[in-house]
Amino acid sequence: MQASLAIPEEATLASGENPIYLGYVGIGESRKVNWTLTFSVGGIFILDVNASGIRVDTGGYVENHGSANVTVVDSPPDVSIVSPENKTYSNSNILLIYVVNETTHWSGYSLDGGANITIMGNVTLTGLANGAHSIAVYANDSAGNMGASDTVYFTVNDATPPIITILSPLNETYATINVPLIFDADEVLSWVAYSLDHEANVTITGNTTLMDLDEGLHSIQIYGTDMSDNTGKSDEMLFSFVIRHDVSVLRAYTSKAACQPVETAAQGYNCRVFATVRNLGSFAETFNVTVYANDTAIGHTLTSLVSGENVTLEFLWDTGVFAKGNYTLKAYAWPVPEETETADNTAYSPRQILLTIAGDVDGDRDVDIFDIVRMTSSYATSPPSPQYDPNCDFDGDSDVDIFDIVIGAQNYADSW
Numbered sequence: 163m164q165a166s167l168a169i170p171e172e173a174t175l176a177s178g179e180n181p182i183y184l185g186y187v188g189i190g191e192s193r194k195v196n197w198t199l200t201f202s203v204g205g206i207f208i209l210d211v212n213a214s215g216i217r218v219d220t221g222g223y224v225e226n227h228g229s230a231n232v233t234v235v236d237s238p239p240d241v242s243i244v245s246p247e248n249k250t251y252s253n254s255n256i257l258l259i260y261v262v263n264e265t266t267h268w269s270g271y272s273l274d275g276g277a278n279i280t281i282m283g284n285v286t287l288t289g290l291a292n293g294a295h296s297i298a299v300y301a302n303d304s305a306g307n308m309g310a311s312d313t314v315y316f317t318v319n320d321a322t323p324p325i326i327t328i329l330s331p332l333n334e335t336y337a338t339i340n341v342p343l344i345f346d347a348d349e350v351l352s353w354v355a356y357s358l359d360h361e362a363n364v365t366i367t368g369n370t371t372l373m374d375l376d377e378g379l380h381s382i383q384i385y386g387t388d389m390s391d392n393t394g395k396s397d398e399m400l401f402s403f404v405i406r407h408d409v410s411v412l413r414a415y416t417s418k419a420a421c422q423p424v425e426t427a428a429q430g431y432n433c434r435v436f437a438t439v440r441n442l443g444s445f446a447e448t449f450n451v452t453v454y455a456n457d458t459a460i461g462h463t464l465t466s467l468v469s470g471e472n473v474t475l476e477f478l479w480d481t482g483v484f485a486k487g488n489y490t491l492k493a494y495a496w497p498v499p500e501e502t503e504t505a506d507n508t509a510y511s512p513r514q515i516l517l518t519i520a521g522d523v524d525g526d527r528d529v530d531i532f533d534i535v536r537m538t539s540s541y542a543t544s545p546p547s548p549q550y551d552p553n554c555d556f557d558g559d560s561d562v563d564i565f566d567i568v569i570g571a572q573n574y575a576d577s578w
């Protein structure tokens with residue numbers, strides 16, 4: 163006798179033996195056959211079993227079948243919390259680590275019975291007050307079934323001072339009349355202060371600026387108290403302040419900066435180029451900035467900045483007289499009188515840009531169907547739309563519109 167099973171689309175046979183050959187079955191004898199079915203969704207399924215074989219006495223073919231409805235329940239996710247554990251923690255920052263037995267559509271936690279806070283995975287719980295706490299994690303599967311972990315009870319008795327890190331100033335020489343004081347702490351602080359050159363603490367509410375510094379070497383240290391009255395301090399940072407003239411270029415880039423696989427510009431049209439410049443010196447300065455494509459100047463402007471100020475300048479590169487090929491953009495801030503630090507007056511674009519025929523979006527030197535597909539999916543977009551593809555903005559006016567499509571499509575099937 164042989165038997166076969168009709169398998170629903172959403173189910174898979176785990177035993178892998180389908181059909182199963184039973185061999186000789188005597189008259190009046192019954193046999194039980196087991197399959198293991200795994201369902202990926204819930205619902206009501208019809209299972210149909212066919213048996214067929216040859217009668218030994220007559221040699222005739224016989225066949226029979228039976229069916230049954232099976233209701234499959236899609237159970238909610240099984241959620242369990244690994245951390246925190248049921249114990250006392252000496253730090254107010256506690257890792258929430260949990261595991262779920264299936265793919266989840268949503269997960270969140272409830273701390274001390276409060277409203278659910280959505281999370282994408284394990285997180286650090288910060289700023290927990292001293293005392294008793296409870297936490298539970300919830301997760302939904304794609305069918306909307308919500309599973310809940312057991313509630314974990316734990317206690318915080320924070321005896322750990324905060325870890326404070328100074329991010330600015332660094333161990334460097336500064337010339338700007340205002341030096342940013344920027345710090346980071348690993349937990350919520352109830353009080354913060356800084357001590358400049360070992361003088362009395364100055365209470366602050368957050369990041370601030372240091373002003374009216376004397377020329378020479380300085381030290382800075384930050385003190386902070388957490389919500390449980392533990393006070394910590396940063397390492398002492400040494401830095402110098404000098405009075406001087408100093409301008410710089412921080413960055414040079416094009417409007418295509420994020421494009422893959424390469425930045426492309428359409429020959430014969432404008433491409434937007436940017437330069438971020440900064441006055442690192444102690445005086446207000448007015449200075450010239452020139453942008454080059456390889457070694458050819460493509461734009462020039464005069465800008466004025468006070469001490470510590472920066473600005474991003476925009477240039478239009480008219481590519482009409484440039485040959486097709488790769489270009490590196492360079493921005494140069496012409497030194498101001500008495501400026502000695504000139505190494506930082508030049509910045510280069512991080513990638514080259516390919517000047518190619520209009521319509522070659524992907525920079526493989528042709529206009530083919532792949533370029534047209536990219537134009538189509540970016541059509542009628544402008545920043546900040548994620549569909550806006552700057553490589554498709556052939557005329558460089560910050561949109562992909564019908565003019566761009568016409569410019570690109572007229573070169574269809576061209577290459578170089």
Ligand SMILES: [Ca+2]
Nearest residue numbers: 320322323388
């Ligand atoms: Ca602490």
Ligand SMILES: [Ca+2]
Nearest residue numbers: 408409503504
């Ligand atoms: Ca400089």
Ligand SMILES: [Ca+2]
Nearest residue numbers: 522524526528
């Ligand atoms: Ca192409």
Ligand SMILES: [Ca+2]
Nearest residue numbers: 555559561566
């Ligand atoms: Ca455009």
